[in-house]
Amino acid sequence: MESVEFERPGTVEEAVALLQGASGNAKILAGGTDLLVQLRAHMVEPDVIIDIKHIEETRTLTKNSDGSYTIGAAVAGAEAGDRDDITKDWPGVVEGWELIGSTQIQGRASLGGNLCNASPAGDSVPAMVAAGMTVNIAGPNGRRTIPVEEVTVAPGRTCLEKGEFVVSFNLPARPAGGGDAYLRLIPRTEMDIAVVGCGVALTLDTDGVVKTAKVSLGAVAATVLVVEDAAKAIIGTKLDADAMAALDAACQAACKPIDDKRGTIEYRTKIAGVLGRRAVTIAAERAGKK
Amino acid sequence: MSSEQKDYKWVGTRQIRPDGHDKVTGRAKFGSDFSLSGMIHGRVLRSPHAHAIIQSIDTSKAEALPGVKAVITSKDLKDQPSELKPAGEGMVNYRDMTRNVMAREKVLYDGHAVAAVAATTVEIAEAALELIDVKYEVLPHVVDVDAAMKDDAPILDDTMVPIGYETKGPTNIAKHVEFSLGDTGKGFEEADVVIERSYKTEAVHQGYIEPHAVVASVSEDGQAQIWCCTQGQFMVRTFVGQLLGMPTSSIRVTPSEIGGGFGGKTVVYLEPLATLLSSKVGKPVKMIMTREEVFRASGPTSGGSMDFKIGATKAGKITAVEATVRLLAGAFPGAPVAPACMCAVAPYDIANVHVQGFDVVVNRPKVAAYRAPGAPISAFGAESIVDELAKELGMDPLKIRKLNAAKKGTKAAYGPTFRDIGYEETVDRAMDHDHYKAPLGPNQGRGVASGFWFNIGGESSATVNINEDGTAVVISGNPDIGGSRASLAMMAAEELGIEYSDVRPIIGDTAAIGYNFLTGGSRVTFATGLAVVEAAKDAVRQLCERAAKIWEVDAEGVVWDNGHAKPASTNVGDFEPLSLAALAAQAPKTGGPICGHNAQNVQGAGPGFATHICDVEVDPETGGVTILRYTAVQDVGRAIHPSYVEGQIQGGAVQGIGWALNEEYIYNSKGTLDNPGFLDYRIPVASDLPMIEAVMVECPNDRHPYGVRGVGEVPIVPPMAAVANAIESATGVRMEALPMSPPRLLAALDSSNIKQAAE
Numbered sequence A: 001m002e003s004v005e006f007e008r009p010g011t012v013e014e015a016v017a018l019l020q021g022a023s024g025n026a027k028i029l030a031g032g033t034d035l036l037v038q039l040r041a042h043m044v045e046p047d048v049i050i051d052i053k054h055i056e057e058t059r060t061l062t063k064n065s066d067g068s069y070t071i072g073a074a075v076a077g078a079e080a081g082d083r084d085d086i087t088k089d090w091p092g093v094v095e096g097w098e099l100i101g102s103t104q105i106q107g108r109a110s111l112g113g114n115l116c117n118a119s120p121a122g123d124s125v126p127a128m129v130a131a132g133m134t135v136n137i138a139g140p141n142g143r144r145t146i147p148v149e150e151v152t153v154a155p156g157r158t159c160l161e162k163g164e165f166v167v168s169f170n171l172p173a174r175p176a177g178g179g180d181a182y183l184r185l186i187p188r189t190e191m192d193i194a195v196v197g198c199g200v201a202l203t204l205d206t207d208g209v210v211k212t213a214k215v216s217l218g219a220v221a222a223t224v225l226v227v228e229d230a231a232k233a234i235i236g237t238k239l240d241a242d243a244m245a246a247l248d249a250a251c252q253a254a255c256k257p258i259d260d261k262r263g264t265i266e267y268r269t270k271i272a273g274v275l276g277r278r279a280v281t282i283a284a285e286r287a288g289k290k
Numbered sequence B: 001m002s003s004e005q006k007d008y009k010w011v012g013t014r015q016i017r018p019d020g021h022d023k024v025t026g027r028a029k030f031g032s033d034f035s036l037s038g039m040i041h042g043r044v045l046r047s048p049h050a051h052a053i054i055q056s057i058d059t060s061k062a063e064a065l066p067g068v069k070a071v072i073t074s075k076d077l078k079d080q081p082s083e084l085k086p087a088g089e090g091m092v093n094y095r096d097m098t099r100n101v102m103a104r105e106k107v108l109y110d111g112h113a114v115a116a117v118a119a120t121t122v123e124i125a126e127a128a129l130e131l132i133d134v135k136y137e138v139l140p141h142v143v144d145v146d147a148a149m150k151d152d153a154p155i156l157d158d159t160m161v162p163i164g165y166e167t168k169g170p171t172n173i174a175k176h177v178e179f180s181l182g183d184t185g186k187g188f189e190e191a192d193v194v195i196e197r198s199y200k201t202e203a204v205h206q207g208y209i210e211p212h213a214v215v216a217s218v219s220e221d222g223q224a225q226i227w228c229c230t231q232g233q234f235m236v237r238t239f240v241g242q243l244l245g246m247p248t249s250s251i252r253v254t255p256s257e258i259g260g261g262f263g264g265k266t267v268v269y270l271e272p273l274a275t276l277l278s279s280k281v282g283k284p285v286k287m288i289m290t291r292e293e294v295f296r297a298s299g300p301t302s303g304g305s306m307d308f309k310i311g312a313t314k315a316g317k318i319t320a321v322e323a324t325v326r327l328l329a330g331a332f333p334g335a336p337v338a339p340a341c342m343c344a345v346a347p348y349d350i351a352n353v354h355v356q357g358f359d360v361v362v363n364r365p366k367v368a369a370y371r372a373p374g375a376p377i378s379a380f381g382a383e384s385i386v387d388e389l390a391k392e393l394g395m396d397p398l399k400i401r402k403l404n405a406a407k408k409g410t411k412a413a414y415g416p417t418f419r420d421i422g423y424e425e426t427v428d429r430a431m432d433h434d435h436y437k438a439p440l441g442p443n444q445g446r447g448v449a450s451g452f453w454f455n456i457g458g459e460s461s462a463t464v465n466i467n468e469d470g471t472a473v474v475i476s477g478n479p480d481i482g483g484s485r486a487s488l489a490m491m492a493a494e495e496l497g498i499e500y501s502d503v504r505p506i507i508g509d510t511a512a513i514g515y516n517f518l519t520g521g522s523r524v525t526f527a528t529g530l531a532v533v534e535a536a537k538d539a540v541r542q543l544c545e546r547a548a549k550i551w552e553v554d555a556e557g558v559v560w561d562n563g564h565a566k567p568a569s570t571n572v573g574d575f576e577p578l579s580l581a582a583l584a585a586q587a588p589k590t591g592g593p594i595c596g597h598n599a600q601n602v603q604g605a606g607p608g609f610a611t612h613i614c615d616v617e618v619d620p621e622t623g624g625v626t627i628l629r630y631t632a633v634q635d636v637g638r639a640i641h642p643s644y645v646e647g648q649i650q651g652g653a654v655q656g657i658g659w660a661l662n663e664e665y666i667y668n669s670k671g672t673l674d675n676p677g678f679l680d681y682r683i684p685v686a687s688d689l690p691m692i693e694a695v696m697v698e699c700p701n702d703r704h705p706y707g708v709r710g711v712g713e714v715p716i717v718p719p720m721a722a723v724a725n726a727i728e729s730a731t732g733v734r735m736e737a738l739p740m741s742p743p744r745l746l747a748a749l750d751s752s753n754i755k756q757a758a759e
């Protein structure tokens, strides 16, 4: 390995300038739990590493006056798990984020890193998508905000332009009658990569009828999917057996998985339906379903 | 039970291990922690192909790279004759060994070493590997044991002469073995029920946390020093000497602390290469495997395919067993096929048994030992079919085991007649355990299984030096993998009658102590423990002589009691007892240093038996298995240090659970390994498991002064069948192949649902 520059900017502007000015390959460092592994495996060979953890905006998690949250891109899952507010409002979002790796990894792993690593199996992404989260991107031309699901364009590739990086995320206020959940299947209980992940956010009216729903699947296609047919299958229902069967079928139909060492097409597809049903059930309970 | 229960001061207590502080503070030096000044770094070029002829190797560009000090290939190692030579427990073929260490005519597996480079930095060495130009002619490959036995299989070595097996043409079958007792034909005639089944297990890696690492330094006069993580410094010395043509006296090997071995460090990979590189360069050379190299190129244990046939009377008495076990050996012969055959039904008293086995080469790394080599594989078959038999007969699975249990006097199918053994006690204790009676919920099931392992003795040397202040040093020669230092020190303290904390156990290098066979076969606390006890007795004898000298009486008139020399009787005289410390202080005047010593080839290892109970919950929609509760009952002879015995039992059970549920090598269609890392080679993580309850049955081994039996291996024998039997109990579906991973179990559940719906 040739020598690598290491930079530690204190502001967003400095970070953008460093990214833009880099002659070769620049890499953002958040928790480093993907980047360091990739460096050691020679999968990436950056000329400069830019540690964003000294930029305050990336390291703060704020509940705003309207009940929404602004989440710094480099906040670790364990930090969110320690907070009463967000774990109560959006347990599914915190679940997907905080179950990453094991205790040691959880003290480091960030939403920004999980999203920008652009793995189809990133655990935090389906729940973020289901919750309707957006990302705040800073770059040479200022800032822009886009939905989470638009960031990853292919395995290992994001839509970020040269000089851009993710500063923070916006998480809406928890709606009335709202609930969310994230479930994944791994052969072990931790330290594994999702064979399938499923995030669900929904709202119920006072009669227990599903008013709105968003269902998202990870690890079953090149990027995280939004499964509109699955949401349609349950909106307007009380989650009776037919609605759940339709949801299961819609999840399965949406899958475009690959056969690989982590799971067969057949297995991944079946499990997408199972997790879809189970995540909806948990989200509905959290939304107050009796 | 033979040896009487005595009150011991140290034996049977839970002392702090002498290596504990250094390990928890990070001070302990493992293989890769060792460094010397002027040291350079070696890396290995490995085959990207499963099977290919090496047409040429051009190292010139690599040699020209600045910083590169030496490049070696198989040309730099002299070839070895193909003959089996005794080495410790078994036989080795140095022709195969030199080819495994460095490929010669062919590469035989993905990851096979082809060349090695020493350079001033690791980075330069790695860059140099890319400059080595190897031309290969890629050949068809085979990684599956059954496929390798077919007539049209790609042949790994057409010069191989099978042992015990007639063949017309070239074959991958290296060896055939057979063990018989009685007449199985007659036995099956006596049976009311006969069941036949086939089973399959995957090759699994030992999964030690510490990768192989070595520093070798050869000086100008040809004297070599080697520091490495190994289960046997004497084994390294022998093998390096043979492969490099060096006299044993010119090689000194010092073992580091060892981060796990489980049998996988009973062989050499890097040591001869580092030594050769160092001798070429004249500087110390350090080599460390990456985890990927560990998976691609170091030994797993065999995978196997098996056919079992069992017959029994309506009352549950097993009348006959026949089995065929086919084990993959990896690239060179040497699968643990004989022990697999010998252990298969050893827990049972069966009059008619015929077991045969095949040792089969395939394009995978050569297998190495792994806890009770071979036994867990055949036990998966045997203990699954015994469970099926119990079900067929409507019998409790522990009752059928008790009914057929081997006891003192039972003649085992593999030859010997058992002395005192505790198998039946393990079944009784399991039956009485509240775990066995606890209620189960929906989708939950319970399975039991038993296991057997011989355990071994072997060559051990030990020295007990009495220090001038009355403390003692115990020098032995076995790397401590399982807490053996604590046990050796406790036995020495017991014999000497001094405080445990006053005994310092040290593991000597090959020049500091007589020959010791490696740490393996669950032998150290038993065999080296026996040598330590004898060495301590030798020191005590000398202490008594010194007291006799001081008292001017005959040595026979002095006895040793609780750390003091005393007159044997009032006839001898009226003397105040002399403490060990007092005698040590006077040693210069009474004859010089007091050093006890013992060296012997220890016989009389007591076999180990275990019975495990496993509760699982199966998720019927995902095929996921949760281990709810696990109890492992084992005859441990006598637990010198109960915590480390429990640790061995728990560790073995956990490794077996991993073997049962998720561990497998995933070879792609090219025969290269797709999962050479802990992310996709799934050993259990802590959160996967409940606390494993270890229940120790103590049936002392009458051939050890404290009753010790080996304990480290038998706990990995029962788990695979215990888990499979539990899954069957939870779901009604019998898993006949490992691993029972979620996708495989779900597929089995789904196809059984389809079958049921059709019926």
Ligand SMILES: Cc1cc2nc3c(=O)[nH]c(=O)nc-3n(C[C@H](O)[C@H](O)[C@H](O)COP(=O)(O)OP(=O)(O)OC[C@H]3O[C@@H](n4cnc5c(N)ncnc54)[C@H](O)[C@@H]3O)c2cc1C
Pocket: A027, A028, A029, A030, A031, A032, A033, A034, A035, A036, A037, A052, A073, A074, A099, A100, A101, A102, A105, A108, A109, A110, A111, A112, A113, A114, A115, A116, A117, A121, A122, A123, A124, A160, A164, A165, A166, A167, A191, A192, A193, A194
């Ligand atoms: C032992 C272990 C277990 C793991 N288990 C899981 C798991 O269970 N589930 C899972 O999903 N992942 C897992 N991972 C992967 C990893 O921990 C997660 O993806 C984690 O969220 C990455 O976050 P990070 O802050 O460490 O990212 P980093 O490693 O710092 O960055 C990851 C990538 O994203 C880029 N990046 C980081 N932040 C930004 C930003 N703000 N803007 C633009 N680009 C950015 C980096 O340049 C890099 O390419 C595991 C990793 C390890 C080592």
